[in-house]
């Protein structure tokens with residue numbers, strides 16, 4: 001095999017797509033490969049990729065909005081232009097040309113992977129969700145490797161034309177910093193004492209407005225429980241509105257930390273006694289890796305309700321409780337959350353059932369499969 005294989009990775013949009021790609025990139029770098037990312041500077045990858053020490057080749061996409069069908073023509077024109085630009089970059093500079101091009105399911109992968117196919121470069125896909133997204137389905141028939149997080153994705157990919165011999169169950173890669181989260185560092189950041197019960201709330205990488213509202217309404221009740229500490233990431237877009245709803249006093253701020261985005265998710269998951277979250281694929285993988293008891297509220301508008309299917313991975317094992325989005329304003333939801341916060345035996349049972357559901361070796365398995373494509 002080539003001494004120092006070059007891998008191009010497209011990942012974009014939300015941290016749910018970018019973080020597993022970073023977990024793979026870290027593993028490939030550890031094995032001596034060079035990794036270059038392809039994505040949009042103005043989106044989350046524009047911050048997370050350079051922060052992790054990788055180069056980002058900027059792609060300029062304009063998204064197709066299903067609600068505005070006339071945006072299709074400009075989206076397709078942009079896609080063709082970016083595909084040609086990437087082809088030219090690979091032809092002009094041999095150092096730019098990767099040995100494998102890989103995508104994690106975001107639409108930003110389309111120009112990179114189509115350019116790679118044009119030039120005969122092997123293409124790999126990773127599908128995190130139980131129900132594959134559109135970009136991966138479009139490329140499935142031409143990929144040399146299709147790695148999946150969950151076995152349930154396999155049949156839909158085969159229906160989209162994937163060769164079943166290209167499909168591998170690798171799991172969803174989790175960043176090393178999440179796998180090595182430090183409980184005492186996280187609890188210090190949460191301002192928690194040894195006996196306190198820490199509730200971590202987040203709604204995926206972009207935040208969840210409905211979850212933010214529901215938890216803000218329960219603020220008084222939650223802070224009324226002795227020893228409960230809350231760390232709540234609202235998402236950037238909802239930070240101002242949620243802070244206004246919460247209207248925390250100086251005293252309350254000692255026990256209720258509100259932020260737009262948590263950078264040290266590994267430490268926070270390690271510090272948490274209960275997580276309240278959406279059920280995006282990366283959240284599920286990380287909650288599983290930390291084996292922390294959770295209440296999962298799947299995003300109700302996710303394509304074909306795939307977050308409910310994602311959540312079942314933990315719920316069916318007894319490691320998590322599922323609540324529908326339209327239940328979270330009810331008394332029933334409040335009493336389940338309060339019940340879990342007050343019942344350390346139940347939390348311990350859920351933790352024990354969660355052990356073993358994490359897939360700490362997913363990044364390693366995926367790196368093996370990607371490097372096997374290098375000729």
Ligand SMILES: CC(=O)N[C@H]1[C@@H](OP(=O)(O)OP(=O)(O)OC[C@H]2O[C@@H](n3ccc(=O)[nH]c3=O)[C@H](O)[C@@H]2O)O[C@H](CO)[C@@H](O)[C@@H]1O
Nearest residue numbers: 014015016019204205206233261262265280281282283302
């Ligand atoms: C609205 C939407 O379309 N969501 C999709 C998006 O989810 P989205 O990216 O929102 O959510 P995921 O659960 O997959 O990932 C969240 C990621 O953000 C990180 N994080 C989150 C909050 C925070 O404060 N700090 C932080 O680091 C988490 O550690 C995790 O790595 O992609 C997922 C993966 O394809 C899909 O399952 C979701 O349906």
